[in-house]
Amino acid sequence: MSSEESLSWEFLKDVADALDSYRIRALIDAKQDILDTGIYDESQYEAILLQMFDQERLKYSLFNFFSNSSNNNFNTIKEFSTQNSIEVYHTLSLLDLLKNEKLVSVEELYDKIKSHEDDPDTLIFKDLSISITKEDISNLKPIYEPVKVIFDSKNCSGCGLCASICPVNCLHIYNGFGKIDEDKCIRCGLCYFVCPRTYLPVKVINMAQENTPEIKDYSNVGHFLEAYSARTKIKEISEICQDGGISSTCLHYLLEKNKIDFALGAKMSNTLWRPEPILLKNKEDILSTAGTKYVNNPNLQLLNQNELKNKKIAVVGVPCQMQAILKSEIYDIGLPSLNNIIYKIGIFCMESFSYESLLKICEKLNVDVNDAKKMDINKGKFFVYTKNGDELNVPIKEISHLAREDCEMCYDLTSESADISIGSIGSPSGWNTVLIRTEKGKILYNDLISNNLIESKPLEGVKPGLPLLQRIAGSKKNNCKKHINSRLEENKRVPNY
Numbered sequence: 189m190s191s192e193e194s195l196s197w198e199f200l201k202d203v204a205d206a207l208d209s210y211r212i213r214a215l216i217d218a219k220q221d222i223l224d225t226g227i228y229d230e231s232q233y234e235a236i237l238l239q240m241f242d243q244e245r246l247k248y249s250l251f252n253f254f255s256n257s258s259n260n261n262f263n264t265i266k267e268f269s270t271q272n273s274i275e276v277y278h279t280l281s282l283l284d285l286l287k288n289e290k291l292v293s294v295e296e297l298y299d300k301i302k303s304h305e306d307d308p309d310t311l312i313f314k315d316l317s318i319s320i321t322k323e324d325i326s327n328l329k330p331i332y333e334p335v336k337v338i339f340d341s342k343n344c345s346g347c348g349l350c351a352s353i354c355p356v357n358c359l360h361i362y363n364g365f366g367k368i369d370e371d372k373c374i375r376c377g378l379c380y381f382v383c384p385r386t387y388l389p390v391k392v393i394n395m396a397q398e399n400t401p402e403i404k405d406y407s408n409v410g411h412f413l414e415a416y417s418a419r420t421k422i423k424e425i426s427e428i429c430q431d432g433g434i435s436s437t438c439l440h441y442l443l444e445k446n447k448i449d450f451a452l453g454a455k456m457s458n459t460l461w462r463p464e465p466i467l468l469k470n471k472e473d474i475l476s477t478a479g480t481k482y483v484n485n486p487n488l489q490l491l492n493q494n495e496l497k498n499k500k501i502a503v504v505g506v507p508c509q510m511q512a513i514l515k516s517e518i519y520d521i522g523l524p525s526l527n528n529i530i531y532k533i534g535i536f537c538m539e540s541f542s543y544e545s546l547l548k549i550c551e552k553l554n555v556d557v558n559d560a561k562k563m564d565i566n567k568g569k570f571f572v573y574t575k576n577g578d579e580l581n582v583p584i585k586e587i588s589h590l591a592r593e594d595c596e597m598c599y600d601l602t603s604e605s606a607d608i609s610i611g612s613i614g615s616p617s618g619w620n621t622v623l624i625r626t627e628k629g630k631i632l633y634n635d636l637i638s639n640n641l642i643e644s645k646p647l648e649g650v651k652p653g654l655p656l657l658q659r660i661a662g663s664k665k666n667n668c669k670k671h672i673n674s675r676l677e678e679n680k681r682v683p684n685y
């Protein structure tokens with residue numbers, strides 16, 4: 189057999205494996221149901237199917253590539269990437285899929301460099317050791333479960349993405365919890381695929397953010413290019429914002445300059461302190477979203493709105509929402525609503541509460557939730573500022589049992605998957621800490637400065653600055669590890685990070 193014939197045979201084998209994939213078959217079989225639902229038109233349906241097919245083919249091609257080699261390591265990943273003209277991190281994301289499907293096992297090998305005194309040891313990546321767990325994959329194709337398993341195991345963060353991409357619109361999130369109409373579900377597994385709480389390639393996320401082919405150990409705040417402390421110069425925003433007003437200023441600039449058509453955010457609903465998702469179109473809408481909300485809100489659920497079709501969108505959201513979007517970008521499955529997202533503006537998030545838990549916190553502080561004007565987490569305490577000017581607080585330790593259970597398994601404080609991350613930790617009162625993570629985020633931030641919309645100074649010269657942010661982000665990561673380990677001991681499901 190000539191090398192051309194052999195290549196063609198391998199290609200056909202990959203195609204056959206992909207066509208036999210449960211996920212692809214479910215999408216093909218349910219074509220009419222999908223078109224009848226109207227979330228996707230025929231050309232969008234075909235684009236999704238072809239993109240999913242291509243990703244499945246590449247995944248099985250990687251598996252077959254491993255099968256033809258006796259020693260699979262990081263060099264194998266690089267070779268496959270070069271042969272297929274894809275980024276190394278894309279191949280690593282496929283490796284994570286194979287790992288999640290238990291078709292391969294992967295060991296990461298690091299050299300440990302001893303650090304001085306109390307500093308943690310530095311880990312330098314050495315290599316990957318990849319083993320194929322089963323030689324014959326024909327009987328091992330995974331059946332993708334709907335994310336009901338994530339809801340039932342209390343892993344769901346309520347980000348809302350699954351509800352927006354479901355091709356038969358049978359999935360809804362309300363008050364942070366999801367529900368699936370089992371009669372309508374076509375078991376395509378798309379929701380499982382995009383969900384940040386099924387599996388999430390955390391290392392790949394940071395590599396994609398940095399656009400690097402090298403595996404590294406990242407700091408507690410993930411990859412970033414630059415760090416600043418900043419506050420808005422826009423009077424209407426500064427009068428109502430919680431801290432420095434930078435996320436509102438970003439949206440104001442992007443909408444005003446027509447760089448986006450819509451932004452997705454959260455505003456207070458008619459029930460005070462119970463937020464709801466909102467599509468922002470102008471400055472008035474932006475002003476309606478000011479202030480931190482501590483009740484979970486499924487912003488991403490709105491991504492399937494008809495008026496967003498072919499529009500440019502910015503999404504403002506918490507880390508689990510940024511993870512969901514970036515995960516889908518990395519797996520590149522061509523979902524139209526996700527292709528429209530131009531900017532990801534992440535906000536810092538320590539934890540969130542259900543509305544009912546928030547009422548319990550207010551009860552503990554002896555305040556009516558309707559009298560609360562502002563809420564804040566600062567210096568280890570939860571603060572409620574009332575309309576009468578009272579300042580009430582309770583140590584976080586005393587209310588952490590009221591936080592959502594899924595937040596205990598959240599490793600990300602600073603929205604590591606965003607283009608630009610904004611929060612208050614590290615900067616003085618009235619200012620925001622801003623981490624610029626991508627070139628797109630950098631251009632946006634520089635535009636705010638050159639348009640005289642913000643005051644900005646390097647975080648390096650600001651107290652308490654980056655060391656405090658790193659420390660708190662590190663303690664969130666440690667707590668996450670602890671909770672995940674204790675859930676594993678109890679045989680409970682955990683996200684596959």
Ligand code: SF4
Nearest residue numbers: 354373374376377379
């Ligand atoms: S609930 Fe999930 S598996 Fe079911 S149809 Fe919707 S996206 Fe597909």
Ligand code: SF4
Nearest residue numbers: 344345347348350383
């Ligand atoms: S974490 Fe997001 S994508 Fe996953 S099940 Fe919950 S709402 Fe859906």
Ligand code: SF4
Nearest residue numbers: 507508537539595598
């Ligand atoms: S703590 Fe994590 S999971 Fe919980 S709302 Fe914040 S970002 Fe989402």
